[in-house]
Amino acid sequence: MVGFFVVQRRPIVRPDLTYVNPDDPAEVLPSPTGLAPGDSVGDWRNQSEGCYDITPLNPPPSGAEVFSYFQRLPLPQLTTQHQPPGDGLTGLPVIFYTDSPTTQTFTVDIRGFTVVIEATAEQFIWHTGDATGQIVSTDPGAPYPNQTVEHSYRSGTYTAYLTVTWGATFTVNGSAPADVPGTTTTDGPPVTFDVLQARPVLTNPYD
Template identity: 60%
Template structure:
């Protein structure tokens, strides 16, 4: 990055009240400017080192503060479940987010992607997946429960890429996480009941 600079100087009254080139100081105190500005030259100066582009580590610090969504835990069947039948988990929140931030005058585009999902089923089991799941019958995440009441929750890990002023894309050197609102449900124990089909 280059910048055009015009270098000028102006004479000042010296501590003894005199001036260079005997300009009239009119009794002005030391440090008072006298005479016209004098041009010393015009230069193109490389100022890249004075304000370098954001480093990956600097972008990562911004990445950790982005308002990423807290993906919710969804479960099927909604409401109560039955012991012996799996509970299906998924999230229906956005898994990709794009942000544009200003870092020291540079325009930085960041794309955050949900890259890992940690499901706490509420009964001591933790499931790790790389997909957000889906509702039945396309589900990929499910868990079997005994009867009881449980609270399941989801922690999402976000990865990212970035570019500076429309340049090449690079990976954000680190991840961040968000915790979504949990889901509480009751698993009921079904009991068989004999009935007379002729009643």
């Protein structure tokens, strides 16, 4: 990367209330009246100009640098869906899944480089809300009849939510993709539901 730069300078007042003459660096002059140490004297003057190779001064973003951006991205908070959609029944497992997006693309500027980060949900932790704690899966689940994540409850009221672990790849100015060296997590909003106890009741079909 090559840039054209104009280097300018102007003297400042030193602690002893003197400054260096910009026309003769060997000469020290008293500062003008009213100026304090650190104040500038005179106008900016061009010292040099030209084209400079600044590639070593601004290398492409490293994986660690991209990871620091990745951790701050507004990744989706995946919503927990459950079936039955209302109250559940003891003896009938509750099905969990999410229909929220499990991939997301972000484009960020890092020191003038265009970095595209492709985030993907890699692990799903279903917090069931009861003593069993968690169910871990590598897929987002699915509704009936293709369910992959389900849990049986005793009667009661439960609050469940989903923690997602995100990984990512990134490109820099259209380069080949590379892995972001780390993961981050998001917690989805909680969902509360009741699980009811079904009781058989004998009835007279002729009534």
